[in-house]
Amino acid sequence: MNNYPINNAALNNRPNNKAPQLDLNISINYQQFDLAIELAVPLIGITGIFGHSASGKSTLLRAIAGLETSLRGEITLTDKASVSKILVNSEQGLTLKPEQRQIGLVFQNSRLFTHLTVLGNLEYAVKRCKNSHLSFDEVIELTELSAVLNHRVNQLSGGQQQRVALARAILAEPKLLLLDEPLSALDRHSKTQLLKMMLNIQKQLSLPMLYVSHSLDELQQVCDNLLVLAEGKVVNFGNIHQVIHQLNNDNNSDIIHQQTSLSLPIKTFNNGHGLTALALNAHEDIFMVCDQAFEQQTQLRCFILASDISITLTEPTNSSIVNHLFGTIKQINHQQNNVLLTVHCGSQDFFVTISAFSQQKLSLTIRQQVYLQFKASAVRTFIH
Amino acid sequence: MNSDLQALITTLEMAALTTIILLIIGTPLAWYLAKMTSRFKVIIEAVVALPLVLPPTVLGFYLLIAFSPEHLPGQLWQQATGQQLAFSFSAIVIGSVLYSLPFVVQPLQKAFEQLGDSLLEAGALLGAGPIDRFFSIVLPLTKASFITAASLGFAHTVGEFGVILMIGGNIPGETRVLSIALFDHVEAFDYARAHLLSISLLMTSMVLLAAIYWLNLPQRSKYKDLTVQAARDEKSIDE
Structure with missing residues (x-):
């Protein structure tokens, strides 16, 4: 089963085997679709689940939540307090009902109760939560819902509805929160707002999350680990940046935009010319276009599309392009008319696509030494 | 007491009791049918819908045979209660329950089907068990259909004639209901009393139906929102 590359860095970070973890060993067979997953998922921060439609992402979440009934195998959840709970063990004929699992799920469509107000929807969760610890006001503040508490749910915008769904799921105080494409119906502004909110909630409440999306941009911003599914099988699992980099070389470049994915500390918020400097390593910086939103942050998730980087053989000292890095070509991967280069700069791999013509x-x-160059505007981030 | 007044009281008692029984057995039956995927569903649906197309006298004829002391259901009833089932108030209530079943089951089944599973799944994940989900989600969202089902069941039972004629006979204070009393008056060429009964039945039915539609008005718009929402949900899931 374990023939997919696993980043040991992601798995070995666990201090002991009592850390929060989700053990999956399940198979689901439908007429035209099989899902078979055997994996231990450490519940650190937000874990992304990525794949095309019909890759089994939503089915996996439904199986964990208990909504998928025709399932064989085992699912065990170990929570923050090191308590392990068997959710399913089909051999022993044991299946916990969804209402017994203490797992929350935010759906793509908010699924709010239309006969209740916003407050009514939230109280629905609170009333059914045994020994609640969370402060209602804190959750309202985190999800910025105080102004709409007495509204009917069908008066709300799509973004507000998803915030109510998120708050409602949190108020049930789950041990694990599942998010099934919660942003797919929202505009870009609401997406960024909700992503920030999710990150904040994850940190404030240290609530582990599994986040399903078909948008790598969203996942890249918030996830610590990434699980990639295709046709119901695990293709890859591990640290988000490493997994994205492995996907670059998978030759099926349609699955993602080939890119260099980075988490870098902010060194200078504004260099006086509207550029933010990120520390790539002790000696080298990367410049990107400054945004007010960076001011409160110390660390930034960003990515550079492989098609946005070019190669020169001599140092480009007379160029308007602000970022140039010296590196060594590590790998050359021919893909139709393009070539994907992996270039090692300092301690970081960068991914560059150039035409086969340029490569020749x-x-x-x-092992050839080259310079990479890319504009400040080529360093992208999703959160503004 | 005026015999027509007595017939009215018997009719109302029969219809009220029938409606209560129909809600109690019709709700789980409608739920089961709405969630059922087996191919036997169409057979059960056909059986429930039979009274809509069958001449009431056919149903009444078979019930009369079943209720007689010579046959098992009638025998069991007599052993349990010490009384004969045929030509009793209980017989016309049982007959009415079968006869009015589709009027209660069909609107409820349609409402449960339209409600779908999505909100119930959301409720389950918030810790609500099946009974809790029924009372906190299903009932408030399908309230209009419950009112419709109960009213239609009641009104249809009040208007029943053929089944009661077959299994109830014409015992004052026991099985003599308004429609039978009316038939008696016509048989006796007492058209004045027949007119009085007919006009009052007509008016009552009219008022009852108008009340159903009036009661449904505010809920109906709410319900529409719900079905539109559900349709939108279905669509986005398909995508």
Whole structure:
């Protein structure tokens, strides 16, 4: 089963085997679709689940939540207090009902109760939560809902509805929160707002989350680990940046936009010319276009599309392009008319696509030393 | 007491009791049918809908045979209660329950089908068990359909004639209901009393139906929102 590359860095970070973890060993068979997953998922921060439609992402979440009944195998959840709870063990004929699992799920469509107000929806969760610890006001503050508490739910905008759904799920005080494409129906502004909110909630309440999305941009911003599914099987699992980098070389470049995915400390918020400096390593910085939203942050998630980086053989000292890095070509991967280069700069791999024509013209080979250059505007981030 | 007044009281008692029984057995039956995926569903649905197309006298004829002391149901009833089932108040209530079943089951089944599973799943994940989900989600969202089902069941039972004629006979204070009393008056060429009964039945039915539609008005718009929402949900899931 374990023939997919696993990043040991992600798995070995656990201090002991009592850390919060979700053990999956399940199979689901439908007429045209099989899902078979055997994996221990450490519940650290937000874990992304990525894949095309019909890759089994939503089915996996429904199985964990207890909404998928035709399932064989085992699911065990170990919570923050190191208590393990068997959710399903089909051999022993044991299946906990969804209402017994203490798992929350925010659906793509908010599924709010239309006969209740916003407050009524939230109280629905509070009333059914045994020994609640959370402060209602704190959750309202985190989800910024105080102004709409007495509204009917069908008066709300899509973004507000998803915030109510999120608050309602949190108020049930689950041990694990599942998010099934919660942003897919929202506009970009609401998406960023909700993503920030999710990150904040995850930190404030230290509530582990599994977040399903078909948008790598969203996942790249908030997830610590990433699970990639295709046709009901695990393709890859591990640290988000490493998994994205492995996907770059998977030759099925349609699955993602090939990119270099980074988490970097902010060194200078504004260099006086509207650029923010990120520390790539002790000696080198990367410049990106400054945004007010960076001011409160110390760390930034960003990515550079492989098609936005170019290669020169000599140091480009007379260029308007602000970022240039010296590195060594580590790998050359031919993909139709393009070539994907993996270039090692300092301690970081960068991914560059150039045309096969340019590669021949510069006669690039492995271990050759080159300069990368990319504009400040090529360093992208999703959260503004 | 005026025999027509007595017939009215018997009719109202029969219809009220029938409606209560129908809600108690019709709700789980409608729920089961709404959630059922087996191919036997169509057979059960057909059986429930039979009274809509069958001449009431056919149903009444078979019930008369079943209720007689020579056959098992009638025998069991007599052993349990010490009384004969045929030509009793209990017989016309049982007959009415079967006869008015589709009027209660069908609107409820349709409402449960339209409600779908999505809100129930949301409720389960918030810790609500099945009974809790029924009273906190299903009932408030399908209230209008419950009112419709109960009213239709009641009104249809009041208007029943053929089944009661077959299994109830014409015992004053026991099985003599308004429609039978009316038939008696016509048979006796007492058209004045027949007119009085007919006009009052007509008016009462009219008022009752108008009241159903009036009661449904505010809920109906709410319900529409719900079904639109459900339809939208279905669509986005398909995408």
